[in-house]
Amino acid sequence: TPRTARLRPLTQPAKLQNVLYEIRGPVAARAAALEAEGHRILKLNIGNPAPFGFEAPDIILQDMIAALPTAQGYSESKGILSARRAVVSRYQDEPGFPDLDVDRVYLGNGVSELIMMTLNALLDPGDEVLVPAPDYPLWTAATSLAGGIPRHYLCDEEDGWNPQVEDIRAKITPRTKALVIINPNNPTGAVYSREVLEQIVELAREHSLLLLADEIYDRIVYDDARHVSVAALAPDLLCLTFNGLSKTYRVAGYRAGWVAITGPTSHARGFLEGVELLASTRLCPNVPAQHAIQVAVSGHQSIEELIRPGGRLAEQRDIAVSMLDSMDGVSCVRPRGALYVFPRLDPEVHEIHDDVQLCLDLLESEKILVVHGTGFNWPTPDHLRVVTLPWGSDLQAALERMGNFLAGYRQ
Numbered sequence: 001t002p003r004t005a006r007l008r009p010l011t012q013p014a015k016l017q018n019v020l021y022e023i024r025g026p027v028a029a030r031a032a033a034l035e036a037e038g039h040r041i042l043k044l045n046i047g048n049p050a051p052f053g054f055e056a057p058d059i060i061l062q063d064m065i066a067a068l069p070t071a072q073g074y075s076e077s078k079g080i081l082s083a084r085r086a087v088v089s090r091y092q093d094e095p096g097f098p099d100l101d102v103d104r105v106y107l108g109n110g111v112s113e114l115i116m117m118t119l120n121a122l123l124d125p126g127d128e129v130l131v132p133a134p135d136y137p138l139w140t141a142a143t144s145l146a147g148g149i150p151r152h153y154l155c156d157e158e159d160g161w162n163p164q165v166e167d168i169r170a171k172i173t174p175r176t177k178a179l180v181i182i183n184p185n186n187p188t189g190a191v192y193s194r195e196v197l198e199q200i201v202e203l204a205r206e207h208s209l210l211l212l213a214d215e216i217y218d219r220i221v222y223d224d225a226r227h228v229s230v231a232a233l234a235p236d237l238l239c240l241t242f243n244g245l246s247k248t249y250r251v252a253g254y255r256a257g258w259v260a261i262t263g264p265t266s267h268a269r270g271f272l273e274g275v276e277l278l279a280s281t282r283l284c285p286n287v288p289a290q291h292a293i294q295v296a297v298s299g300h301q302s303i304e305e306l307i308r309p310g311g312r313l314a315e316q317r318d319i320a321v322s323m324l325d326s327m328d329g330v331s332c333v334r335p336r337g338a339l340y341v342f343p344r345l346d347p348e349v350h351e352i353h354d355d356v357q358l359c360l361d362l363l364e365s366e367k368i369l370v371v372h373g374t375g376f377n378w379p380t381p382d383h384l385r386v387v388t389l390p391w392g393s394d395l396q397a398a399l400e401r402m403g404n405f406l407a408g409y410r411q
């Protein structure tokens with residue numbers, strides 16, 4: 001006779017209560033269900049260049065393929081030495097990293113894994129981390145999962161989405177351990193000036209905060225925008241700079257990232273030992289993808305052709321901004337970097353009370369998938385994030401449909 005086990009319910013643990021990643025949340029799940037029914041969905045929700053015809057430089061693929069036979073074993077936990085050396089060379093000519101030590105570079109399965117490791121190595125229950133609002137939501141999720149409390153500082157749309165330095169100051173408490181800066185920013189596309197960064201770094205200095213600089217879009221800047229690394233302004237502070245291959249080299253699926261640790265370390269031995277420990281518990285990052293790092297960072301930087309005036313990414317950004325600005329009750333700060341627009345829906349015109357519902361309705365009606373602004377920890381339901389990756393004609397057609405939909409939409 002078949003045996004029947006008495007199964008204990010497996011409920012969600014409390015530690016996941018505040019862990020959210022809405023970019024792949026319920027709206028994306030509904031999109032997947034529609035796809036399974038045979039609908040074609042235009043996915044403007046994920047900064048994933050490859051599906052939009054952005055091919056990685058061939059040399060990266062060839063090098064990784066050639067390395068496959070020798071990449072069968074685990075590597076050192078930090079990552080292979082040649083790739084870490086390549087990361088050091090990549091920063092050699094940039095201010096802020098003159099003494100970057102190859103032993104202070106960790107490779108990861110994307111920046112994502114390194115963010116998780118860092119926050120787990122840093123936080124005791126109740127410790128606080130300053131995270132921007134809006135943010136790339138992994139920072140909030142990883143802080144919560146690590147037992148910490150994310151404290152969101154506001155970025156000001158009317159000031160080009162710059163962080164409000166006074167709001168950062170107001171949210172510092174004796175429990176604040178770290179300050180996250182995402183520059184160029186996802187989702188807003190802001191690229192912070194040296195002056196703004198200097199003010200933020202000064203706060204970190206006054207309150208002895210660890211600087212966590214997510215600079216994954218540092219080479220994706222438009223017009224006359226110039227990226228300044230936080231590390232360059234804070235040689236006297238411990239700073240972790242996160243970056244990787246996903247965006248600049250269009251190989252998000254390979255899962256290759258790094259963190260470069262700069263500044264004084266003698267006060268942070270426990271934390272750094274924790275990072276080392278967690279790096280060893282994940283054994284090592286995907287080894288073939290580590291081999292892609294050296295050739296990517298030291299070879300021809302093809303991203304430059306995509307971001308200069310007339311380049312594909314720059315043109316698509318322009319199309320998105322002008323289409324959105326032409327919509328009634330929609331406005332958009334012109335992104336100066338990254339791969340997204342974060343338009344505002346004027347509450348006087350659109351009266352959106354539930355931006356998740358808006359995205360679900362847009363999906364059902366137009367088969368276009370975008371992410372609601374509150375998914376980026378933005379406090380009010382009046383923004384959307386749209387990726388600017390589709391070819392200009394596709395982007396234009398999609399935004400035309402979105403504009404028509406919004407014009408007749410009421411909640």
Ligand code: PLP
Pocket residue numbers: 047109110111112113136182186214216243244245246252255256257
């Ligand atoms: N940080 C930011 C700001 C991002 O936008 C992303 C991906 O969209 C990541 C980190 C994660 O990147 P990775 O693919 O290296 O894990």
